[in-house]
Amino acid sequence: RYRGSGGSWYGVLTYFRSTTNGASFDEERDIVTAAVAHHIYDVYAHAKAGKVVVGYKYQRNWEVVDSINVAVSNDNGVSFVHHQAALFHRDNGDQHPTLYDMQVDGDKIYLVYGDAYYYYGLRWARLFFGSSLNGGASFITNRIDVPSNENNNPKSTASNDYHYVPKIAFAGNRVYVVFNGVDFEGKFSVFLRRSLDSGATFEPAINLSKSELPNKNIQDGHVTLAARGTKVYVVFTTTDEKIYLKRSMNSGASFYPIQELTAPLHHSDETEVGKNWWPVIKLDPSDTTGSKVHVVGYQLKYT
Secondary structure, eight states, rough: OOEETTTTEEEEEOOOOSSSSSOOOOOOEEEOOOTEEEEEEEEEEEEEEEEEEEEEEESSSSOOOEEEEEEEESSSSOOOOEEEEEEEEEGOOOEEEEEEEEEEETTTTEEEEEEESSSSSSSEEEEEEEEEEEETTTOOEOOOOOOOTTOOOOEEOOOOOOSOOOOOEEEEEEEEEEEEEEEETEEEEEEEEEEEOOHHHHHHHHSSSTTTOTTOBBBBTOOOEEOOOOOOEEEBBBTTOOOOEESSSSSSSSOOOOOOOSOOOOEEEEETBBBBBEEEEEEETTTSSSSOOEEEEEOOOOO
16 A cells, blocks of 8 residues: 655555454554655465565666565564565666565475566566575576567566466475466467476476467466476466366376366356356365365356
8 A cells, every 4th residue: 555745655565463363453564664656566475384474576666676575474473574586677677577476385485576578569578486495585586488489589477367376386396387478489378387496496498288279379367277296287268268277297297188177168047158267276175185176267167
């Protein structure tokens, strides 16, 4: 939210905490107060076993001097320590970034973020993965975008299309990130990149959609994933409102053929069954093997 006084305004990140399972809340606290004419955007929160992590973007209003940050509490949200994961600056040719997702595994914090340049259309869009193994004290940064057909300039994003779904999943030291991008032949596709060392390094990107759906157009921002044990599931949408699943049983080393999850198109009670938007995939908490998953979405028959 914003505050202002004396003709100035600034962003504030406010924290509400409940120690009674939501029955009541402590008095609100501001854990970030920005400088004048600065914004706070792209907020993500995680809480488990006494640890609270809040990811956020700190953005200057009139030019690019922006940072991706995490606020970390190890005492159930009583106090926070702030760490900078990345800095974007106009003098480096950077643009205003977006923090697309944050996932936390104990002292490991994973971030995916990027920036893009538009001039009579999209010229380039970079994508980064930040990995901290020490509770945010330091981050390892990897470029994970893919080259496009326009002078190899990347056009890769992990956007959410106004409806958040995870772009990062992990199982032990194996970390997976999914995103959309234009490949070297100009095909907009679904990509996955895998790390076997908690995000320190990444293997080459895998195109999960192009070869099997060459005549389909991928909907930007709808790709999401889940992982448990050696099983990895990726769900995405095409622009004709069809939902597809790619699954791996060997930790993402290879994937089974695409499966369509939408039912055959027909009309029922003035509703088009067989079309869908904004899919969500969740692992069944009762199945420790990761074999049972649930996919839901707008107008999707339960799968």
